Amino acid sequence: MHEDACYRAVSSKDARLDGVFYSAVRTTGIYCRPSCPARTPKRENIDFYPTAAAAQAAGFRACRRCRPDVAPGSPEWNLRADLVGRAMRLIADGVVDREGVAGLAARLGYSERHLTRELHAELGAGPLALARTQRAQTARLLLQTTDLGATEAAFAAGFSSVRQFNDTIREVYAMTPTELRAHQGRRNVVHGVIPLRLAHRQPFDAAAVFDFLALRAVPGVEEVVVREGGGGARTYRRTLALPGGSGVAEVDEPAKPQGWLDARVRLGNVRDLTAAAQRLRALFDLDADPEAVAEVLGADPHLGPLVAKRPGLRSPGHVDAHELAVRAVLGQQVTVAAARTLAGRLAARYGVPLPEAGGGLTHLFPSTASLAEADPADLAMPLARQRALRGLCAALADGTVRLDPGVDRDEASAALLALPGIGPWTVSYVRMRALADPDAYLPTDIGVRHGLRAAGSTAEPSSDGWRPWRSYAVHHLWVAAGEAAAAERALRPAKTSAKASK
Incomplete structure (x- = not known):
């Protein structure tokens, strides 16, 4: 950290750097996030620390005004x-x-x-x-x-x-x-439900994230519903398989821009709270730095207009790397809707039922061990993809392939590619979502190609200039492809009517 730059950030109350470093005031014994609204201390009285833990180890306590412990994580x-x-x-x-x-x-x-x-x-x-x-x-x-x-x-x-x-x-x-x-004080405490405020940096394109998750929601495992009294805003709900047991999470789409997402979790084992909160943060990509992404991608002649149109577009991760890897294989060479339907059938057949179903949520997504032994009659896919799915599930279940948050991404990619039926598209998709890699790219993806065409690209561009944010480039291109397809569908009735009139 360059301390002069840190001090300028503190002086300007720069919220973009919340969670990236912490400022500590020697005269008060308090540490804060950079955007703390308190009066800026003199330069000679302030120290900077890369983590809250380092500030605490130096003898400082958390500010009660800016609450640095709930700042977004560092990107x-x-x-x-x-x-x-x-x-x-x-x-x-x-x-x-x-x-x-x-x-x-x-x-x-x-x-x-x-x-x-x-x-x-x-x-x-x-x-x-x-x-x-x-x-x-x-x-x-x-x-x-809580109570x-x-x-x-x-x-x-x-x-x-x-x-x-x-x-x-x-x-x-x-x-x-x-x-x-x-x-x-505790307000509206509901027994068994833990409310969360999941902080993020602005801008945040919440609508795009909820659209993305709604399109891929697996029946029985996930759902996106319109929130009553929310002015059309939605709530994303899903089941969670956590280290200590099962859980259910709900995350609200904000009705207006704010610096956090309201969420609630109900856990079978409350010790899983840390893991549940972190996995929701990964799912919604809440630790991203949207301005750093925009600075790189906005300079590209084709991506620049897309970035300007969709500020704060995120690259959603996932709450369960194994589930995501299975769903990536299910999605090979089929539509998103078809993959979602097949995943829902497998969840109903092999998933563990919730102790208490709620709304459209009934099951946890099946474990890789159970899917490795699945009846071929339940796998409505070509034999080659059945073998790929079984091989992947067996490798994940026995630890041959690891996809935990601390895995070396290159090693995990190599291990996945070594499995029969697992190709570069699947590996890149797993890197982007299961491993939260901000620089995964899918050049052969049909949505990416359509997005490039919609963005005015007549040839395959080099993606090197988009590093290290190529995952975000993929999402911008997917959105562009979706908007172009929607516009084309809207024109079809008019063309049909014009032909009929002739």
């Missing part, structure tokens, strides 16, 4: 493929809480000492401190938005003891858990 962690980036993605998914530092290091293929040294050198905090900061945020959320007791909230947030929980809350927020709960 750097999806962009980077090195050890630190992969480690941060796993920590965000709650791996340290579930498996400890030893489990995190084992997943990354390094020793605990080397991993801790690398994180300390770059982020100013080790994996335990980074996970502890995340636990504190989860605990605050549980205390202020869980303090002890239940402590263990649900991932703390190993009540004493550790109490000490951390006092250190991070300068309050006891009881004071923290009373400070903001």
Whole structure:
């Protein structure tokens, strides 16, 4: 970080850098996000830290005004493929809480000492401190938005003891858990439902994300419904297969632009809250930096008009990498509607029923182990694709192919390509959505080709100038292709009428 640039960002209240770094004021002992509305401190009184954990380790507490613990995550962690980036993605998914530092290091293929040294050198905090900061945020959320007791909230947030929980809350927020709960008050607490505010950077094209998810919603597993009293805005609902059990999530499309998405989760095991929240963030691509994307893609003569027309277009990820990989194979050489229908049939046949169905949600998506043994009669697809699906599911189930957040994307791509029936299109689609790679490209995709034609490109352009945001280029081209197809359909009745009149 260049400290002079950081200070200019703090002075201008630049919300684009919220979550990218944190400012700490020595005279008050408080750390903030760059956009904190408080008066800007003098330059000599302010320090900058790459993570909230580093600021806490230096003895600073979170600002109660700007609440830096709910800032969007840094877009750097999806962009980077090195050890630190992969480690941060796993920590965000709650791996340290579930498996400890030893489990995190084992997943990354390094020793605990080397991993801790690398994180300390770059982020100013080790994996335990980074996970502890995340636990504190989860605990605050549980205390202020649910009816869980303090002890239940402590263990649900991932703390190993009540004493550790109490000490951390006092250190991070300068309050006891009881004071923290009373400070903001709890409103509209519904037993078993945890409300979330999922922060993001502006601009955010929410309509496009909800359109994308609605088109691909698997019956019984996902649905998009118009929200009552929402002025036509929608709610996305889906089932979740989480480390500790099942869950259901709902995310509201905002009726007007705002800096967050309202969401609710109902969990079989409340310890899964961290993982559920992070996976929803990945699904809606909430840690993206839309202005950085626009700066690169907007300079392209063909993509520039598309970017200007759709500011803040996101590249949706997924809540379950295995599910997405299966759906990618189901979608090979068929329409989106056909793939969705087949996925729904498999979910009804092999998915685990929810303990309590709600609305159109009835099942979890089938596990790869169950699909690897699926009856061929249930797989309405050519034999070659059946073999590809079975082979993929077997490889995912036994760990031959890994698609967890900390996997090396190039290694995962190579492992997928080695499977029979898995080609470059499938691998790129899995990278883009399951692995949240912002730079995946699908040059052979029919939607991309139609989008290029709609954008006025008469030849296959080089995508090198779109790096490292080629996934966003794909989505802009898909939107352009969809709009062109819709315009063509609208003209057909007029042409038919004109011919009939002749």
